[in-house]
Amino acid sequence: MTDTAESRPEAAETVEMPSASRRTFLKGLAGAGAAISLPATAARANGEIGFWAKDLTDDKLVEMFTTILRIRWHERTMADKMLTDPSYRGYNHFYAGQEAVAVGVCSALRNSGGVMEADLVYSTHRPTGHAIAKGIDMKKMAAENEFRATGLNGGYGAEMHIADKSIGFMGADGMIGPGPVIATGSAFAIRARGSDQVVVNFGGDGTYATPHFHSALNNSAMLKLPFIYVLENNLYHQYAHYSYSCPMKDIADAAQTYRIPGVVVDGQDVLQVYNAAKTAVERARAGEGPTLIEAKTYRYYNHWGAPGAKPGELGAFGYDPLAISSFRPEREVRAWMARDPVDIARSILIRWGVLDQARADQIESDVRDEVTEAFAWAAEQPLCNPEDGLKHVFAEGTVLPRQFG
Numbered sequence: 218m219t220d221t222a223e224s225r226p227e228a229a230e231t232v233e234m235p236s237a238s239r240r241t242f243l244k245g246l247a248g249a250g251a252a253i254s255l256p257a258t259a260a261r262a263n264g265e266i267g268f269w270a271k272d273l274t275d276d277k278l279v280e281m282f283t284t285i286l287r288i289r290w291h292e293r294t295m296a297d298k299m300l301t302d303p304s305y306r307g308y309n310h311f312y313a314g315q316e317a318v319a320v321g322v323c324s325a326l327r328n329s330g331g332v333m334e335a336d337l338v339y340s341t342h343r344p345t346g347h348a349i350a351k352g353i354d355m356k357k358m359a360a361e362n363e364f365r366a367t368g369l370n371g372g373y374g375a376e377m378h379i380a381d382k383s384i385g386f387m388g389a390d391g392m393i394g395p396g397p398v399i400a401t402g403s404a405f406a407i408r409a410r411g412s413d414q415v416v417v418n419f420g421g422d423g424t425y426a427t428p429h430f431h432s433a434l435n436n437s438a439m440l441k442l443p444f445i446y447v448l449e450n451n452l453y454h455q456y457a458h459y460s461y462s463c464p465m466k467d468i469a470d471a472a473q474t475y476r477i478p479g480v481v482v483d484g485q486d487v488l489q490v491y492n493a494a495k496t497a498v499e500r501a502r503a504g505e506g507p508t509l510i511e512a513k514t515y516r517y518y519n520h521w522g523a524p525g526a527k528p529g530e531l532g533a534f535g536y537d538p539l540a541i542s543s544f545r546p547e548r549e550v551r552a553w554m555a556r557d558p559v560d561i562a563r564s565i566l567i568r569w570g571v572l573d574q575a576r577a578d579q580i581e582s583d584v585r586d587e588v589t590e591a592f593a594w595a596a597e598q599p600l601c602n603p604e605d606g607l608k609h610v611f612a613e614g615t616v617l618p619r620q621f622g
């Protein structure tokens with residue numbers, strides 16, 4: 218086993234990356250398949266990304282792989298519960314398929330010390346992967362997601378409102394749009410305090426067409442804020458391909474308007490994501506301003522919940538009864554699953570001599586036990602009281618209904 222990585226080869230010589238354009242999307246529908254080749258060097262589009270991952274210790278690399286697995290098995294376990302256990306109350310916008318993005322980014326951050334020390338992450342309606350990568354307590358998150366009183370937020374938030382300030386996980390957000398504006402406000406406060414913290418906002422391709430995306434990039438560029446916008450381009454916002462709301466193939470091109478670095482990375486390769494994130498973090502900490510990172514990725518499950526999925530199987534396929542029609546071809550899902558972030562991370566670490574297959578299998582088995590234990594613990598917790606639902610709101614007392622004017 219090597220400790221660091223003088224002799225390590227580059228993570229991937231070439232990567233198979235499904236194209237983002239609507240034309241290729243339609244071609245995929247017509248049977249041409251979704252995968253095309255893209256040189257890995259494209260990830261270093263503007264030549265400014267360091268190859269930091271080569272210097273990671275073996276322990277850190279194993280921790281990153283373990284966290285990817287933790288997210289994967291959290292999502293699979295929860296999907297199976299939704300499909301098979303009628304007493305299970307939780308729901309989720311599943312993150313499976315996108316794990317390398319959350320882990321690559323959060324591995325480049327400071328993840329302890331509370332809101333005054335840790336780097337801050339603002340998440341989305343698809344938050345469980347970001348939360349696990351930031352270091353959330355999985356037991357308490359599982360309880361929260363099932364509306365249990367001992368959950369992270371007392372059982373009143375559930376999936377789209379989980380938060381844990383102690384690790385700088387500032388919260389999921391059910392609203393598409395406002396997150397980046399709140400995050401840039403935080404970055405402004407950090408600058409005003411003279412802290413070296415950094416703020417990351419995760420957002421989907423669906424956020425490109427919101428005014429908040431542009432406002433956040435413009436303001437953070439003008440004020441050189443320690444802000445990183447990680448745009449997870451999983452091709453679809455809900456059920457619509459992103460080419461319906463964005464004129465560019467690479468959303469990262471939007472960075473040019475604001476004169477900040479815009480970087481495209483293969484979101485299935487945790488080390489490519491880490492390299493880009495680390496470069497952006499160094500820039501932000503040094504007071505040089507924001508970066509937009511676009512990670513090309515894919516979600517294996519449906520937009521919401523587990524329609525189209527089968528217990529014990531990864532991914533959702535076929536007709537989605539919640540959508541007007543099946544919104545993506547099965548072969549596109551399978552093409553992306555052939556470039557799985559778990560497999561890619563595992564094979565890089567084995568190639569680098571950091572792990573062997575037996576140890577990788579043992580780690581995966583331990584993670585599965587850990588996840589099972591978290592869900593079992595959560596299931597035994599007391600439910601929150603509906604009567605307490607108005608606790609922790611800004612005002613107490615009675616407000617008389619009245620009309621204006």
Ligand SMILES: Cc1ncc(C[n+]2csc(CCOP(=O)(O)OP(=O)(O)O)c2C)c(N)n1
Nearest residue numbers: 343391392393421422423424451453454455
């Ligand atoms: C202001 C607002 N409008 C509409 C919605 C409904 N909605 C939930 S998720 C979503 C699409 C999000 O797409 P994207 O940002 O690409 O993330 P993805 O779900 O693909 O991960 C929409 C429109 C919402 N949550 N908030």
